[in-house]
Amino acid sequence: MKGDEKATAETLDSDGWLRTGDICYFDSQGFLYVVDRLKELIKYKAYQVPPVELEHLHLSRPEIIDAPVIPYVPGRISRADPMAYAMRNPGSSITETQVATYKKVRRVAFINSIPKSPSRKILRKELVDRALSAVL
Structure with a gap:
């Protein structure tokens, strides 16, 4: 072939x-x-924001177990807002992590488990689909 x-x-x-x-x-x-x-990369306004940078910021907080970041685009045509799906440690009441303006997560949804492949790669597509289905 x-x-x-x-x-x-x-x-x-x-x-x-x-x-x-x-x-x-x-x-x-x-x-x-x-x-x-x-x-x-998430295109936010004129910036390209690497999700891994925001994920590392979240994971530096002891209250967070995991926090993949995805592009969130409800009703928008020209930009995506960074959105995190965060897993809190039991008993934690954390609500957000502050970062530079253009690298700030604009929305956080708390979740009990993060979808991952057998090799432990985060399945971002599943999280994007979940975020979009929550809007519809």
Whole structure:
């Protein structure tokens, strides 16, 4: 079976580098860190907000067990608001985490479990579908 030449052309650049869609950086010692996926960036006004940054802020709070961030777009055409689904520790009454204006989560919904794949990857699509179905 012949490969998909169009998909290969979209994945490899002219120098033969593989475009993975990952957002990475090298530290001063030359270690590579994968921090997010390009397709998961939330476009808020003129900014691109990586969900992982907001997730790390939430997870730095001892009251939060898990807090995936998704784009929330009810009735909007041109922008998405960052929304977090947060799992609180039992007995916690935390309501929000403050961050820079354009990186602020605009909506939080508390949930008892976060949908994840067998490899523990957060299933953001399921959370987006859940958020949209709550609006309809």
